Amino acid sequence: MRGTSAIVGIGESTYYKAGAATESEFQLTCTAIRRAAEDAGISVKDIDGFVSYANDRNIPTRLATALGVRELRFSGLAWDGGGNGVAGALAVADAAVTAGYANYVVCYRGLAQGQFGRFGQARERGRMRAEGHEAFRIPFGVVAPATWYAIIARRFLYEHGTTENSLAEIALVSYDNAQRNPRAVRYGRPLTKEEYLRSRWIVEPFRLYDCCQESDGAAAVIVTSADRARDHPKKPAYIWAAAQGMEYRGAAGGAFGAGYNDPEFPTAHLKVVARQLWSRAGIGPQDVQVAQFYENFTGMVVMAICELGFADPDEVEDWLLAGNIRWPNGRLPINTSGGNLAEAYIHGFELVNEAVRQVRGESTSQVDNVYYSLVVAGPGALPASAAILSAER
Amino acid sequence: MKRYLPESWPLPALTPLNRPFFTSGRIMLQRCSACGTVQHPPEEVCHRCLGTEFDYVASQGYGVIYSYAIQHYAPAPVLQEVVPFNIVLVQLEDFPEVRIVGNVINCPPEEIAIGQRVQAVFVPVTDPELDETLLIPHWERVD
Numbered sequence: 001m002r003g004t005s006a007i008v009g010i011g012e013s014t015y016y017k018a019g020a021a022t023e024s025e026f027q028l029t030c031t032a033i034r035r036a037a038e039d040a041g042i043s044v045k046d047i048d049g050f051v052s053y054a055n056d057r058n059i060p061t062r063l064a065t066a067l068g069v070r071e072l073r074f075s076g077l078a079w080d081g082g083g084n085g086v087a088g089a090l091a092v093a094d095a096a097v098t099a100g101y102a103n104y105v106v107c108y109r110g111l112a113q114g115q116f117g118r119f120g121q122a123r124e125r126g127r128m129r130a131e132g133h134e135a136f137r138i139p140f141g142v143v144a145p146a147t148w149y150a151i152i153a154r155r156f157l158y159e160h161g162t163t164e165n166s167l168a169e170i171a172l173v174s175y176d177n178a179q180r181n182p183r184a185v186r187y188g189r190p191l192t193k194e195e196y197l198r199s200r201w202i203v204e205p206f207r208l209y210d211c212c213q214e215s216d217g218a219a220a221v222i223v224t225s226a227d228r229a230r231d232h233p234k235k236p237a238y239i240w241a242a243a244q245g246m247e248y249r250g251a252a253g254g255a256f257g258a259g260y261n262d263p264e265f266p267t268a269h270l271k272v273v274a275r276q277l278w279s280r281a282g283i284g285p286q287d288v289q290v291a292q293f294y295e296n297f298t299g300m301v302v303m304a305i306c307e308l309g310f311a312d313p314d315e316v317e318d319w320l321l322a323g324n325i326r327w328p329n330g331r332l333p334i335n336t337s338g339g340n341l342a343e344a345y346i347h348g349f350e351l352v353n354e355a356v357r358q359v360r361g362e363s364t365s366q367v368d369n370v371y372y373s374l375v376v377a378g379p380g381a382l383p384a385s386a387a388i389l390s391a392e393r
Numbered sequence: 394m395k396r397y398l399p400e401s402w403p404l405p406a407l408t409p410l411n412r413p414f415f416t417s418g419r420i421m422l423q424r425c426s427a428c429g430t431v432q433h434p435p436e437e438v439c440h441r442c443l444g445t446e447f448d449y450v451a452s453q454g455y456g457v458i459y460s461y462a463i464q465h466y467a468p469a470p471v472l473q474e475v476v477p478f479n480i481v482l483v484q485l486e487d488f489p490e491v492r493i494v495g496n497v498i499n500c501p502p503e504e505i506a507i508g509q510r511v512q513a514v515f516v517p518v519t520d521p522e523l524d525e526t527l528l529i530p531h532w533e534r535v536d
Contacts, residue, residue: 128403133417136434137403137494139529141398141480143468150462151482158460158507201477204463204502253434253492260482261433266460384464 003393004098006229006236007090009040009222015185015344019114021216029058029110030066033216040222041233042104046198048058049074049102051093053085055347058110074102078244078385080379083294083340083348084269084378088385090352091242094159108220109349115216133254144298146211148258149380150203150387153299155266157205160313162302164205167202168196169320170298171209171341177327178338180364185213186342205293210298212340219349221356226393237359240372240390241281245272259382268300268379270307273386278309281388283372285309288366288388289359291374292351295340296381304379305334308386327365335367351375352387359391394516397476397496397531398478399471404520404527410435413486415448417514418528422488433491452491454513455535456483459492479505483532497532510535 013028014210014380016019021028044067050060051074060075074096078088086109093105130138142148156162175191178184191209199208229236236311254263264271278284285308293301302320305311310332311319327333337343337354344350355375357363376386396402405415411434412420412515427444438498461481467473479502483493497511511532519526 081458129406130403131406131408133434135408135411138403139398139405140494140496141402141464141468141472141478142494146466147462147464147468147480149501151460151480155482155507157461201463203465249440252432252440253494260494261490263490265492 001098002225003240003390005094005223006226006238006393007221007356007389008224008229008232008234008236009036009042009340010220010356011035011037011039012183012219012346012350012353013217014347015183015215015217015350017185018214018216021114022110025110025112025115025216025218026062028216028218029063032110032220033067033106033108034065036106036220036222039234042222043116044068045070046103047106048072049096049105051076051089051096051105051107052109053078053089054080055082055083056109057116065180074105080383081378081381084287084381084384086294086348086352086377086385087242087370087375087387088244088377088383090223090239090387091244091385094242096240097223097233100145103224105223106220107223107352108218109347110218111347112216113187113214126327133258137254137258137300139145142216142258146203148372149297149300150206151260151347152266152380153297153303154205156299156303156313159266160316162317164197166302166317166320167205167210168193169325170295170301171196173325174295174339174341175303177365178342181337181343182364184338184343185215188336199277205299212296213342215344215346217344219345219346219353221352235360235391236358236390237373238393240384240388241277242387243273243276243280244383244385245276251380260294265371266303268303269306269382269384270304270376270379270386273384274308277386277388286296288332288372288374289370290336291376292336292347292355293334293376294378295335296378300379308376312381314373328367333365333367336363336367348377355389359389394514395489395518396518396529397498398475400518401471404518407527410437415527415529418494420454420485420513420530421449422452422491423447424450427499431488431491433493452485453487455487456493456511457481458497458505458509458511459484460507461505463505477502479507481532483511483512495528495530496503497534500534
């Protein structure tokens, strides 16, 4: 079951620094969906399915009502965490249109951190108590995602002799690509390695530029069956394969990214995803021309690159510093829009739009002859997910 | 001995499952009464045999730092007064499959290192709303 569905429309709101949007999160989300429908050459009223991933406040019934959708026939959600579900949402939409539960499924994310506050900032609630698995980490100060993942990344760096040079390379590549992308919040704000190294610590081993931005915005795509996809104005980006997954006892010690008693710790939780993805796709890492890796924190991207099979963990630093992820001549240019670090942090969904652009030939950092375009979600958060888009079915 | 993080920082909500860990003054690990499997943190079901009855086994309380982070940015205003602070993941010597999140006391951030041997020490902290004293595990360097 490869390429039975396709993305035929992409849309996004203007991307803002957190707090800078003049519209509400719900309005931003409606704008992204409207633009995705326009791009697909359909009316928003023809959308009959809604899929997002955990933590989206913009629920399908409210959206469908506000958009004047004639009939909502399907709704679905990739569970848990947050950005780990980006490609999982595509998997749900793929299944829905392939099985005929809906004809036009919109996958979306709205995120206005200015309006609703940001991830990673604990709210002041006076004395509160930590419950469930959180009782074993919050009382010790493990409260923000940056901290969960710093503990994972530190062990990876230790085991494989990887250094800040690898983390820097991820950030520098994202910023470099953003300088060609006028949508990017960091457009016109280049980053040098010296500036990276001088930036303040958030939580060691992560500096400021190792952490995703905080943004206001929304992004959306329209998924339909491969048969319908041919009748739309834009070149379809087929959902060649998608996968979600988690290894044995991956959340032992805490859900989200804090599975410190996972037998495979330190992991980005992408090993099961990678096995399934390549198996379903019938191709391997060598066949992919371009990739978008969700950057919550640079260290997790380094781990994700390894777990997807692009580099050996013990050699990943050399592989990165050899220019392999640089546009345009690297073996695998990544995060060609600037991604979470430098385009906008729309909880990673903007990466799907960019993966589609690469298939269409519409990226501001276009890679030549893209046939397979990879998007990898939420390294460290779980269940993780990934998807391969293709130019043909 | 004072708590490493501020007195007003959240405490665990005590439950039958976690009470031994946070009140006994020892590193108490959940053990399945049916099959003897040890799991941490405690869960309502044994992951090996799906048993639902448990007892607790005490670790000797020695371990090594398996990983760590040094927190510079305060994720909540009350933590401003203590940054930078350390967070460690301790692998127990007698239960090496178990890793415990905690803080090392009497250790400057730059001296925290993977492989450093540590020992559990317990700091009494009174939960003012419950009028109950918890014994919160902390870690101290040992040779």
